[in-house]
Amino acid sequence: MIDAGSRWQLTGSLGRALAVGGVGLALALAIGRPALVVVVAPLVVAGALGLVHKPTHEPMVYASLAHLQLHEGQGTRSRLQATGTEDVEHVARVASPQPYIAVHPHEGALGHLLRPGEGVAPLEISPRRWGRRLVGAEKVALTSAWAGYRWGPTPLVGREMSVLPTLTHFRAGGEAPQPIGLIGAHRSRRDGDGTEFSSIRAFHPGDRLRRINWRVSLKEGSLHVESTRAEEDAAVLLIVDALADYGMSGGVESTDSSLDVTVRAAAALADQYVGGGDRVSLRVLSPGGEYVGYGTGTRHLRRILILLSNVRPGVPRDVAIDQIDFRTTAGTVVVVISPMLSEPLATATVRLARRGLPVIVIDPLPAGTIPSVHPDVDDEVADLAWRMRLLDRSHLLARLASSGCPVVPWNGPRTLEEILRRLARRGQVPRVGGGAG
Structure with missing residues (x-):
């Protein structure tokens, strides 16, 4: 997203100011009408100030995203980083329209006066649908003092963002129909080795002696054992x-x-x-x-x-x-x-x-x-x-x-x-x- 190919160029407003001001002064001298000097004087002054503040530094700009993975509906910011901005007075950003990408300001256009010690205002971006989305693609233009020279507009390549489906956190209260374990939230319905009590039943060959419930066995007159649920997950x-x-x-x-x-x-x-x-x-x-x-x-x-x-x-x-x-x-x-x-x-x-x-x-x-x-x-x-x-x-x-x-x-x-x-x-x-x- 870095750009180094743009150069400072004369703006149309500076060219018009110099052209109209020069023609006005020439006519004032040719026809002897001092009033024309008063009319074109502001244009001449603005043009002269624009020439005086001709940029001498070549800027470098790049945009960075705060997040590259979001859930749909969440938002992030695209921040513009720039170096060599000593001669820059105004920054303009226009985001390229992309499907299912909302930006703020709504039109995706943002202008900002660049003051010493201040950063460039970020663009707010929110993906509105799950999927792979291209975000951060935009054009950036820099303007020198008195709008004399303009750098750009130059395109910045966007980056692909992974937009995950939105989640509604909820825990179900119903059991799984045929859960087979205890590791998860749903209990096992299959008997086996475990720690959770299942039932008391008659003794069968192969049952472990430590499972015998002597209290029930004495009451019923025959051996009974405690069965447990298998410790497996659903x-x-x-x-x-x-x-x-x-x-x-x-x-x-x-x-x-x-x-x-x-x-x-x-x-x-x-x-x-x-x-x-x-x-x-x-x-x-x-x-x-x-x-x-x-x-x-x-x-x-x-x-x-x-x-x-x-x-x-x-x-x-x-x-x-x-x-x-x-x-x-x-x-x-x-x-x-x-x-x-x-x-x-x-x-x-x-x-x-x-x-x-x-x-x-x-x-x-x-x-x-x-x-x-x-x-x-x-x-x-x-x-x-x-x-x-x-x-x-x-x-x-x-x-x-x-x-x-x-x-x-x-x-x-x-x-x-x-x-x-x-x-x-x-x-x-x-x-x-x-x-x-």
């Missing part, structure tokens, strides 16, 4: 549908597209479960095939958010959706965030549910969404095609519901609470079925 798999983006995005605190809701919902759920100590994995269905394995902790959450900020919509090129190995294990809670406008994805979701896994589908499609249409396509034809797709979608959602996959619209981090409670109660009912593959 696992949550987030499947993000980035096959397409429906609707128009206006950035944070404005209209949302389906992919906006999808990415922000995935970020909120990851924060919710990672914050509770559970293992979380993320699989994105997109051309990049982004994947983050199971993990916990703030560093793992940061990896998930960075991956979500790099999502680009599109269909995977190297593998069919219904053939993807989602790497699930028994007890994994699967959350599919998708508008379910893809038949293969609905098939893959049903297959996960039939493995005995608790599967929840979150619908991120905003109400009244109208996809963008090519200008050459007739509006009536496009409207009919979209209504047919919504009809197919309703059949897919009904198919999912009949397969035991509850479908709920995204309504903030509390969306899954009641669904998780129902699935947890259902998970306590004995049933015949195989484990996950």
